[in-house]
Amino acid sequence: MGVVAYLDPGSGSLIAATAAAGLAGVGVAAKAMWSKQASRFRKADPEDAVEENGEAAEADEHVRDHD
Amino acid sequence: MVDTADGTEPSSFRDPSGSVFYKDGRVFRALDERGAADWKRLASTRFFADMVADGRLIGTRDAPLEVAGGLPVGAGELTAVVEHDRIPFISYPYEWTFGMLRSAAILQLEVLLAALDEGMTTKDGYAYNIQFRGDAPVFIDIGSFEAADAGGPWVGYRQFCQTMLYPLMVESYLGIPFQRILRGHLEGIDSSDMRRLVGGSRMLRKGVLRHVVIHDLLASKVETSSQDTRKELASEGAGTDIARATASKLLDLVRSLTSPRAESVWAEYRTTCSYSDEDTEAKTRFVASVVADVKPSLLFDLGCNDGSFSRLGAQDAEQVVSVDFDALAVDNFFRDLRQSPGPGNILPLVLDLTDPSPARGWRGRERTAFFDRGRPDLVLALAVVHHLSIGANIPLAEVVDFLASTGEQLLVEFVEPHDPMAKILLSNKPAGTHDDYRTDIFEKVLHERCEVVASESLPGESRRLYHAVPRS
Numbered sequence: 184m185g186v187v188a189y190l191d192p193g194s195g196s197l198i199a200a201t202a203a204a205g206l207a208g209v210g211v212a213a214k215a216m217w218s219k220q221a222s223r224f225r226k227a228d229p230e231d232a233v234e235e236n237g238e239a240a241e242a243d244e245h246v247r248d249h250d
Numbered sequence: 251m252v253d254t255a256d257g258t259e260p261s262s263f264r265d266p267s268g269s270v271f272y273k274d275g276r277v278f279r280a281l282d283e284r285g286a287a288d289w290k291r292l293a294s295t296r297f298f299a300d301m302v303a304d305g306r307l308i309g310t311r312d313a314p315l316e317v318a319g320g321l322p323v324g325a326g327e328l329t330a331v332v333e334h335d336r337i338p339f340i341s342y343p344y345e346w347t348f349g350m351l352r353s354a355a356i357l358q359l360e361v362l363l364a365a366l367d368e369g370m371t372t373k374d375g376y377a378y379n380i381q382f383r384g385d386a387p388v389f390i391d392i393g394s395f396e397a398a399d400a401g402g403p404w405v406g407y408r409q410f411c412q413t414m415l416y417p418l419m420v421e422s423y424l425g426i427p428f429q430r431i432l433r434g435h436l437e438g439i440d441s442s443d444m445r446r447l448v449g450g451s452r453m454l455r456k457g458v459l460r461h462v463v464i465h466d467l468l469a470s471k472v473e474t475s476s477q478d479t480r481k482e483l484a485s486e487g488a489g490t491d492i493a494r495a496t497a498s499k500l501l502d503l504v505r506s507l508t509s510p511r512a513e514s515v516w517a518e519y520r521t522t523c524s525y526s527d528e529d530t531e532a533k534t535r536f537v538a539s540v541v542a543d544v545k546p547s548l549l550f551d552l553g554c555n556d557g558s559f560s561r562l563g564a565q566d567a568e569q570v571v572s573v574d575f576d577a578l579a580v581d582n583f584f585r586d587l588r589q590s591p592g593p594g595n596i597l598p599l600v601l602d603l604t605d606p607s608p609a610r611g612w613r614g615r616e617r618t619a620f621f622d623r624g625r626p627d628l629v630l631a632l633a634v635v636h637h638l639s640i641g642a643n644i645p646l647a648e649v650v651d652f653l654a655s656t657g658e659q660l661l662v663e664f665v666e667p668h669d670p671m672a673k674i675l676l677s678n679k680p681a682g683t684h685d686d687y688r689t690d691i692f693e694k695v696l697h698e699r700c701e702v703v704a705s706e707s708l709p710g711e712s713r714r715l716y717h718a719v720p721r722s
Contacts, residue, residue, distance in 0.1 A: 191476050192405035192406070192407065192408055192409075192476050192480070193408050193469055193476055194472045194475065194476045194478075194479035195465075195467075195468035195469030195470065195471060195472035196407055196408035196411075196441075196465065196468070196469050197402075197403050197405065197407070197476060197479050197480055197483055198403075198468045198472060198479065198483065199407065199408075199461075199464055199465035199468040199469065200403035200404055200405075200407035200408075200492075200493075200496050201402075201403040201483050201492055201496070202460070202464060202468070203407070203460050203461060203464075203465070203496045203499060203500070204403070204491075204492045204493075204494075204495035204496040204499065205495050205499060208403075208492050208495060208496065211483065211492060212483070
């Protein structure tokens with residue numbers, strides 16, 4: 184790809200920048216956020232058994248209360 | 251021109267691909283392999299040639315590798331060196347007026363759009379990418395350009411919001427002067443603070459919902475690595491269209507922002523101050539002859555107000571830096587310079603003489619203190635002594651000592667205590683507070699500190715001018 188940014192643009196800001204592009208951008212941003220990998224974007228709920236490999240959606244159904 | 255010692259520029263260390271350094275009073279940038287490739291590509295674009303020609307991009311050209319002579323260049327190996335034109339006097343966004351920050355923000359976006367049209371982009375949206383030459387902004391961070399092959403959103407969006415858009419909005423929508431905020435925090439205003447400032451009451455103002463509220467919501471909710479997010483968005487998105495659309499919308503927004511601050515005490519000064527026509531004439535003649543005599547390479551006008559004496563000095567000085575603590579007066583002067591251009595060598599800035607910009611940033615060296623950026627050959631201190639002494643409660647001897655320390659030569663005006671303007675300031679103080687505010691005391695202190703070359707009492711017999719050379 185050859186693109187290197189030493190600056191951390193912030194993931195949320197990148198999505199916001201995309202959304203700020205207008206309706207088309209909002210579409211792209213929404214698609215990116217709610218795509219198959221969407222669970223990676225959402226903040227982990229401490230009560231869920233979170234798994235890194237994107238199976239968190241299924242894990243939701245097996246929630247247990249952790250004390 | 252301002253002198254710089256040989257060596258690396260203290261503020262240029264974050265980009266691993268390149269760093270700025272000085273040698274023999276010239277400015278160079280050392281580039282590693284990646285930086286050199288980006289530069290080569292930039293130099294071949296049409297927009298680079300066009301924007302250097304019209305002064306919006308800093309002039310840059312190849313230089314021999316030997317110039318860098320063993321200087322460290324980030325992580326990579328030294329591959330290329332370029333030379334940049336010098337900026338006559340460095341300034342920072344917290345010293346700019348609303349109009350100046352606005353024009354700098356517009357330039358940042360115009361540069362981005364021009365780059366995107368030719369397959370390049372900028373790595374960041376920091377306000378410090380811009381400097382001013384006279385009243386014209388110039389984009390100086392050549393190292394910021396890179397190929398836009400990957401597409402996707404502009405990575406500089408957050409910094410642009412924090413250091414440029416939000417400060418403009420804070421002044422435009424809330425009437426709060428942004429300089430004090432930017433000076434307090436070099437990274438600018440972050441989105442959560444901004445949301446608290448404008449989220450409620452100003453939600454319907456242009457740009458707030460999109461660039462403040464939604465931006466902050468997303469910034470606080472999303473926690474994946476930015477590089478993953480970037481790839482994700484790039485693969486979904488349509489090349490540079492997204493970045494281009496964002497930049498266009500930001501440009502519209504910034505162009506629409508205006509400062510609502512009503513006239514200040516100073517902006518009305520020119521119409522209400524007590525100078526008679528003969529006094530103004532005599533003062534103009536004295537100032538003009540001293541400046542013509544000294545022919546300063548660098549001239550400071552402290553307390554420039556509407557800038558009329560700066561304009562006078564600009565005719566015989568190489569570079570003029572005009573400062574005043576009243577941001578509105580300086581902004582009026584800036585806009586006046588845009589409309590009736592002088593020789594183009596006047597830089598107006600907002601500065602409080604009792605608390606001038608200090609050294610800031612990493613190791614206290616990243617941003618230079620105002621009075622360390624260049625020693626003026628001549629300093630105009632017209633009608634400031636009484637404001638520092640009476641208004642700001644600084645002992646007269648201190649004021650003289652300070653003014654004498656600012657440059658090689660001094661042209662200072664003393665407003666005598668019986669002058670109407672001095673009387674107004676004195677009337678606000680209890681009797682006995684300013685017993686040192688007397689002409690004989692002023693002259694005694696001035697003679698102790700300097701050799702007085704010439705002096706003149708204005709026709710109205712309530713103001714005196716002195717051309718003085720401080721003793722070292």
